[in-house]
Amino acid sequence: MNIEAIRALIRNDLRIYATDRRAIIIGILVPILIAAFFGYVFGGNGSAEPGRIPVALVDEDQSAVSRAIAADLEQDPLLAVQMLDRSQAAARVRAGKIQVAVVLPKNFAAEALRALLEGAAMPQVELMVDPSQAMSGRIVEGLLVQHGMREITRVAFTESAPMGLRGGLRVPYTLATTKITSAQHVPYNGYAHSFAGMTTQFILFAGIDAGVMLLLARERGIWQRLRSAPLRKSEFLLARSIATTLISLFQFALIYAAAILLFRVRIGGSVLGFAAVAVGLCLLNATFGLMLASIGRSPAATRGIAVLATLLLVMVGGAWVPSFVFPKWLQQASLAVPTRWAVDGLDAMTWRGLGLDAALGPVAVLGGSALLCLAVAIWRFRWEE
DSSP states (O other), X not given: OOHHHHHHHHHHHHHHHHHOHHHHHHHHHHHHHHHHHHHHHTTTTSOSOOOOEEEEEEESSOOHHHHHHHHHHHHOTTEEEEEOOHHHHHHHHHTTSOSEEEEEOTTHHHHHHHHHHHOOOOOEEEEEEOGGGHHHHHHHHHHHHHHHXXXXXXXXXXXXXXXXXXXXXSOSSEEEEEEOXXXXXXXXOHHHHHHHHHHHHHHHHHHHHHHHHHHHHHHTTOHHHHHTSSOOHHHHHHHHHHHHHHHHHHHHHHHHHHHHHHHOOOOOSOHHHHHHHHHHHXXXXXXXXXXXXXXXXXXXXXXXXXXXXXXXXXXXXXXXXXXXXXXXXXXXXXXXXXXXXXXXXXXXXXXXXXXXXXXXHHHHHHHHHHHHHHHHHHHHOOOOO
């Protein structure tokens, strides 16, 4: 065995690795940031205020018991409760603004007390649940049992005449869970949400390659031929943006064709709105790649920075983890991230089944972000050698 040759190869590989300091920093920084993000979101050292589940409470009973249950739920550290009427609650669940709505029906308290004390028929409490947040529904169901039983039994044993429990000690009401989507004939499909998040992520990764290609052209001496075309810098960058957008749209179309044909994802809302969100996302992808190329110095360094920036956009945008589990401040901050709007817009046009108006906000944010990226690219791009 040639030990000296092996040592020489090892030293050479280590030397090459050590010379690319940016790659070293990115390789260490990326896992640190991702680990710190998930650790912070899921509790950290306990110093951050945890995200609360947005819940609507519809009190159609307006009794002392129902008001006491509402007060208990409002004080629960896991919930952010809003008092709404039935139509408002259903609309907010449908739009994804609320994860769960609890409806306490008229005569709830009286019927629950009779069910507990006399074994009479139990009232039915309705849970309207965002089907993409099934875990939230189960958490709210458990908390409702906890607080509901406490208030009902308190009244039963302190304000009612003492008597045996004919029905046994049990929850004196039933729960009816309804999954809320706008298009009732289109059931919730979990693949729709995952395709929205992963398509957003990998479309942005494709934009990185488009930006790095410009830097490679400069590095490999192809730039002179590109500059020989009778175009100004802004026209050249605009052409590259449009070409990258068209390529991204092709990629987007194939991904969603597979989602529709293989996984039964359906566009339950506006087809025009879905197309508009897709165009907005692909425009953002193209201009984001150009912006990174305009501020990058070398292909390797730019790719590392671009991957880091894309991962941060995707994480904060809720493509990996639902944004409702974020700390409160991060939930608000995520609204400034275009990827949050892209994922929400695709959700709205597919399984939520919302109309064209629900696509206007995402399209405006994606389009505005694309224009900002293009402006920075035009400003910073080095046209001359």
